[in-house]
Amino acid sequence: MSQMERSIEVTSRLNYLLAFPQGFEANKHGAPSHDGWPLIIFLHGAGERGADLEQVKKHGIAKRLEEGLQLDAIVASPQCPADSWWTIELSALNGLLDHLLATYTIDTNRIYLTGLSMGGFGTWTWALARQNTFAALAPICGGMAMPTPFVTQLASTPIWAFHGAKDPVVPLSSQSELVAALQASDGNIRFTVYPEAEHDSWTVTYEDPRFYQWLFAQSR
Numbered sequence: 001m002s003q004m005e006r007s008i009e010v011t012s013r014l015n016y017l018l019a020f021p022q023g024f025e026a027n028k029h030g031a032p033s034h035d036g037w038p039l040i041i042f043l044h045g046a047g048e049r050g051a052d053l054e055q056v057k058k059h060g061i062a063k064r065l066e067e068g069l070q071l072d073a074i075v076a077s078p079q080c081p082a083d084s085w086w087t088i089e090l091s092a093l094n095g096l097l098d099h100l101l102a103t104y105t106i107d108t109n110r111i112y113l114t115g116l117s118m119g120g121f122g123t124w125t126w127a128l129a130r131q132n133t134f135a136a137l138a139p140i141c142g143g144m145a146m147p148t149p150f151v152t153q154l155a156s157t158p159i160w161a162f163h164g165a166k167d168p169v170v171p172l173s174s175q176s177e178l179v180a181a182l183q184a185s186d187g188n189i190r191f192t193v194y195p196e197a198e199h200d201s202w203t204v205t206y207e208d209p210r211f212y213q214w215l216f217a218q219s220r
Contacts, residue, residue, distance in 0.1 A: 043115030086122025114138035136218035143174030155187035164197030
């Protein structure tokens with residue numbers, strides 16, 4: 001009988017923006033008096049890939065934070081390498097999350113994942129690969145490359161998906177089919193379709209205070 005054994009070491013590297021809530025430095029341990037800070041991970045779209053973190057601030061939560069939005073949470077906004085996709089950077093994303101958990105006092109029951117376009121695909125895919133981690137998901141104009149039935153594994157996770165009805169880049173069906181599958185499985189799913197929106201369904205979403213109220217209300 002022949003046998004071969006080989007050890008393979010993979011090194012993943014991601015640049016990322018990190019924003020802290022007001023009062024973070026005021027506490028000796030960088031944590032409030034409760035079990036830790038909520039964590040939001042924001043995944044940008046394809047146009048912001050590369051090695052310049054300023055690009056990450058062009059859209060989404062990273063842009064809103066740059067404009068002065070204050071959130072009672074730690075917010076991590078990683079940057080996908082050029083010519084790559086979030087759906088194939090799951091090892092790097094796992095490494096980032098593990099690093100954040102080891103470095104900061106984070107409430108592991110309140111880790112939230114959201115992303116737009118390519119980041120919306122990343123949100124669905126990473127959540128499926130790392131189940132029982134995220135307290136809520138908010139994919140915007142995203143989808144999933146895997147067969148639709150797989151999404152039912154997320155039926156117990158609170159999800160609020162968003163899409164533009166006239167999106168010419170990522171068809172509405174990319175998410176509506178996932179939503180339908182979750183609805184058929186009694187999933188905890190909300191779906192907002194903006195009737196006149198094209199691909200940019202993220203600006204109105206991330207500017208809506210109700211989005212953050214819903215997000216922070218979720219806990220594992």
